[in-house]
Amino acid sequence: MTDSVIFDPRDLNFKNPYGAVPSGTVVSFTLRPPRAGGFSRGRLTARFESRNNEEQTVPLPWVDSRLGVDQFRGTLDVGTYVGLIWYSFVLEGLDGRRAELGPYQLTVYQGEEAVPTWFGEGMTYQIFPDRFCRSRIPDPAGLVGGRTVHQDWADEPVYRPDEHGEIRNRDFFGGDFRGVISKLDHLKDLGVETLYFNPIFEAAENHRYGTADYDRIDPMLGCNQDFSRLCDEAHRRGMRVMLDGVFNHTGYVSRYFNGDGFYPDVGACQSWDSPYRSWFQFIHWPDRYESWWGIYSLPAVNESDPGYRRFIFGDEDSVVRRWLRAGADGWRLDVADELPDDFVAGIHAAARAEKPSAVVIGEVWEDGSTKVAYGVRRKHILGGHCDGLMNYPLRSAILSYFSGGRAEDFVQSMETIRENYPPFAFYSAMNSLGTHDTPRILTLLGAGGERRDQSRDWRASFRLEGDALRMAKERLRSAALLLFCFPGSPTVYYGDEAGMEGFEDPFNRRPYPWGREDGELLGWFKQLGALRKDHPALRRGTIRYVAAEGPLLAFARADDGEELLCVCNAGDAPVTLPLPGKTASPLAGTPALSPLEEDAGVQITLPPRSGAVLLMK
Structure with a gap:
């Protein structure tokens, strides 16, 4: 006898409502053991973790028997509690037999606040400011950090240690705000709705994660007024701007x-x-x-220092509020799990007070609902902290799936996230295939990993070619299609859409190859961006898995009468998916469609390493 026979927390017949619940919810639980099990009573034990592990026991009396299956049912009122509840079940028979199930996780969050939805609906584009576009070659004289500037935009970033054995990251390429402004129409054509910038404040290093002055835009990027002009130009094109908050x-x-x-x-x-x-x-x-x-x-x-807290978020003219006032629309919090919960809550409150539509996205690499940092279970997505998180679990699941993994494992991983996250956090996730902290996605899909077995010089000079490049591009097209169809904001790291390659930093931070883009990939990303912008089902619709078997993955997104089907084949042979009673119109990809002989339905056939989006009727 398995747990899934008796209880499935993802099935409304066993647990209602689905997934995480707001405080004040009464949750119904039903156990369904086989009649032959001979159980006569059941009980639920709920452990309220953030209430000193207080336990509450709920009786689950027998209520019915249908088709050889008993039903034991009871309810748990979570009251005003906010945090994780770990619950388990015991079934007992008159003869002393027992069945124990669990523990299972129930996330209880604050449900009073309305979370802005704009971030999760549209496409986000991540810009590493020094490497995206420059309007001129800057003069580094007199700037903090003793910088050098590459005269040639196509140079290789410095990656070897200096005479002191350090890699100081003081070589700049000179990307600036005027360069970004000159490309805003290009980004709009790509489908971008949010610009997410890595740090923009004055700093000695080219990555600018060691902030030198929170009050000043780095002079190589422009001045404070240039930032506001950038925001105005982005807003005029229907885009929002998100900044990187490095406050640890x-x-x-x-x-x-x-x-x-x-x-x-x-x-x-x-x-x-x-x-x-x-x-x-x-x-x-x-x-x-x-x-x-x-x-x-x-x-x-020291994030507990009163003066530092006032400076970052507490004062009317704090860093968080001032830059929102200057034109920004939200903050991404660097190493959010290394900031105290009340510090994150202070940032969130300040952002909402300054701009009610502002959002706060946290950098967390794991399941944010269960994250423990410095011995403390974090409150990241329990309300009033982060509105969403960087979805590295999705990236890991996509990489695994398209590198020979099983669709069943992808579904299991992502359904765990959907079950554990409040809906606002699941739909406001920052979903990406790569970031400034990871190797380029095209390289990973073609080289078979990070290749740490090779020398740094080898990784610096590595480029995909031949069959390896062709296969990597096919996988990237499919992976990007999945990304753009999944709930949360599809986030593209600058240049991934252009076919940029590179292993770890700084090879993943090379300058954008203007005029040397991969036109085929760029066109594909434009098509996906338009698809995301034009279809409400992809922006905010429900998700329902249709198939997950080996290399075949299919899920439907539906909203307000519109249903789209995303189908991917990660394998090296064609796959077929029958859809009885359905008709389908391709919106992206080139699936082969044929009628089902025994039904007024359709059969979809996908070539190896490909994907498609179809409008279902």
């Missing part, structure tokens, strides 16, 4: 820490009386301090 650490070279003395201000490591000294956590002042993952150039901040 600053730069060693910064106005606040001032490790190299570049700034005239008295930094934390220069004077015990510095107004910024309490922002940092010194083990031995001034030369030993906490830093992000032990990287000395990124000193960690």
Whole structure:
């Protein structure tokens, strides 16, 4: 006897309502053991994790017997509780026999606040500002960090250590806001609705994750007014702008820490009386301090410091509020799971107070509902914290599926996320195939992994060719189709749509190849972007899995009378999918359609490593 015979938490016949529930919900549970099991009573035990693991027992009396199956039913009122509930069942027979099931997870979230839906509906485009587009070759003289600038846009980024054995990331290409503005019409044509920028504030390194001045746009990008102009131009084209909030650490070279003395201000490591000294956590002042993952150039901040909290989100003119006022529409929080929950809640409250339509997206690499950081279960998506998270579990599932995995495993992984996440978080996820922190998706799909077995010089010079390139492009087309059809915002890392390649940083951060794009891939992404923009079923519709068998994956998205079917074949041989009683019209891809002989339906045949979207009737 298996649990699935008796209880399936994803089936409304066993648990109602589905998945995560808002506080105040009464949840109904039904156990359905075979009559032959001889069970006479059941009970549910619910453990309220964030209420000191308090337990509540609910009797599940016998209520009915149908077709040889008993039914035991009861309800759990979650009351005002917010957090995770771990529940399990016991069935007992008169002869002393027992069956134990569970534990299962129930996520209970705050349901009072209306979460803006715009982010999850449309396509997002991630821009690494230094490498997207430049309007001129900048002069680095006098800028923080002792920078150099590549004169040739097609240069290879510096990846070898310097004479001191360090990779300092001080080589810039000079991408700027004027360059981005010049490409906004191109991005609109691609279907982009949200521009997500990696950090834009003044910083010594080209990635700008070691913020030097939160009040100032990095001069290579432009000035503060240029940022507002960029936002105005984006808004005029129906796009929104999301910024990267790096609030867990600053730069060693910064106005606040001032490790190299570049700034005239008295930094934390220069004077015990510095107004910024309490922002940092010194083990031995001034030369030993906490830093992000032990990287000395990124000193960690003390997020409990009142002055730092006021500066970031507490004051009327705080960082969070000021840049929303300047034109931004939301924040993505870097290393959100390394920020205290009440700090994230403060950012969220400040963002909503400044701009009610603003959203906050958190960087979390795992299932955000069960994430534990520093020994604490995080509240990321329980309401009032993050409106959505970066969906790295989806990326992992897609990579596995298109690299020889099974569709059944993809469904299991993604249904776990859908079950555990509140609907607002599931539909506001930042879904991507790659980011600035991962190798390029085309490279992974063609090279068969990150190839850490090879030298760094080998990885720097590696390019796909021949059959490997052809197969990688076929897989990328299918993976992108799945991405654009899945709930949450399909997020494209700049250049993936153009066929950019590269393993780890900095090879995944090369300049965008203007004029040298892969036209076939670019055209495909434009088609997917238009599809996402034009069909409500893809923007906000329900999801229902139709098939998952080996290389074949199919799911339907439906909304307001419209139903679209996304079908993918990750294998090396054709696959077929019969759809009795249905008609289908292809919207993307080139499936072969044939009538079913025994039914007024249709059979879909997909070539190897391909995908299609069809309008169903």
